[in-house]
Amino acid sequence: MKAGKESKAARAPSGGAPGKRLAGEDAAAMRRLLRDMLLIRRFEERAGEQYALGKIGGFCHLYIGQEAVAVGAMAGLNADDYVLCSYRDHGQALARGIPPRAVMAELFGKATGTSHGKGGSMHVFDVDKAFLGGHAIVGGHIPLATGVGFAIRYQGGSQVSVCFFGEAAVNNGAFHESLNMAALWKVPVIYLCENNRYGMGTALERAAAVYDVAARSCSYDMPSETVDGMDVIAVREAVRRAAERARDDGTPTLLEVRTYRFMGHSMSDPIHGHYRTKEEVDQQKLRDPVVTFHKELEQAGMLDAEAWTALEAGVNDAVDDAVRFADQSADPDPAELLTDVYRETPA
């Protein structure tokens, strides 16, 4: 890895001086952001453990390291805004407020899961939370999110459609076709690229002639921002600005949110190896979004030791409860094999 390219990905703008910038923020809301990030961290740690135990099958892509992106983004949205994700979808699901029990049960493939065990780790859906899935073909959900935005505009709604995808998706046709049409038709979509720098084991610099993702927006005359994805407040603010533009006149936005995945691509993959070094991962962990925000809240006087202990205990209890619930839940009835292929109800 050339030093220049590495520093490029790490040079994301900061959200301001730690501590001081939180003046005016509601302390309880700030603790809630920390709590949501910690919930994802602990949930994913347990998911990894349960995968190793054979309780979770198939592919399992953990969100550890990227927590500030989902939590910050959801904090910048309304409850009725639509969310679509890639297969790395547990973090967004939890940040959206889908109960950890239902998400863990889906990972376990149980009838009590969000998709009743038919979707699994990569296909979490909760229509009541306007959470329209986990989709597992890279880039394939970018047109879908654009279509959701098209429907919002068609129906005269005030929501926005938010599409989370990795930086590897920006090189495929689905991305290009979607952003072109969204800009052409003013479709209220936030294209939120989680640039964690690697599409599986291929660094962005090895896959893209132009690896400044935000710069691609000029092809579509679309507003864009580069955002520090390790900073939950910076993400929230960027998403708020993008949502405001979308609600205002349908203008879509491309957000390049620079983050880092602390784990392997999926549970089957090494954390480091041929494609990145242990030193690089260790260096990135210095930017751990949960640790950083925890410190910032302490410095801002918004979180004392007692509050932290209670917050951590609450998260641990929720995750323990989710694992217990998933483990004790029943498998889907065998008759469920044949349901939900076609719908009997007319359009």
Place this chain on the structure above:
Amino acid sequence: MSVLTYRDALNQALREEMQRDGRVFLMGEEVGVYQGAYKVSRGLLEEFGPTRVVDTPITELGFAGIGAGAAMAGLVPVIEFMTWNFALLAVDQIVNSAAKMLYMSGGQIPMPIVFRGPGGAALQLAAQHSQSFEAFFANIPGLKVVMPATPADAKGLLKSAIRDGNPVVFIEGEMLYNTKGEVPEGEHLVPIGKADVKREGADVTIVSHAKTVSVALKAADELAKENVHAEVLDLRTIRPLDVAAVTASVHKTHRCVVVEESWPFAGVGAQVAYEVQREAFDDLDAPVIRVSGADVPMPYNKQLERLAKPDVPKVIAAVKSVLYQA
């Protein structure tokens, strides 16, 4: 009843469904200002405006996915492919998104969408523009595959497809757009999944669909001169396949020929033949014979192209084979 072309019958179906349901919209290449590459959407832009008749860039993957996404958020899209050959670019959205959304969401996300456009060979359009994909799409659980052969069925099936609530692959006959027939006015619905006896006969069942229905009917005319009375069954829907109608006919005739324009390997005829031997084994007096397109990419040369397509002599030969007259 009025006499309409297949094209105008489809146009009537679209217009009536868009008048009936504000959630229905049409999207695709050249559907609006140009009035449709095959003029199926003629006049719709003027009546419904650009919000509901949406011209797209040449982006099959993109607009098929936009349609599927719009269906996820409550609309009822009709996505037009200029031809099904171009829809190959959109297979990810048709197969991975539309066909699977209801299932992988555990029943939460319905996918009411119609993907439509012409399929099959026209005249000398060569390999990339002369393909029949019904077997290909019918292989996918979650999709329905509909192929009307007449103007009346075109109208009635398209209206049913738009109301169906599931993703429907609706393959029109590129060579059928100009054909004429009586079409009922107004509310005319043909149920999806029901085959139709287009000609009754007692000696042999010719199972056909789309353009091959007219080939089968012409063959039946010729055979009647030799006192062979063929029953011509039009499948109309490939998936779900109306197995009961096929076996009922074979129960009567004891012999079966399946005609299709698509390639032979794992084709519609292969499935029909399987169902017949499974459900009507004791009724059969001869093996089921298939007439299909040749197992080659479509050639440009007129003579070679003719050889590659099912035609009346091939169907007659197949019928004589199952009658042991060959």
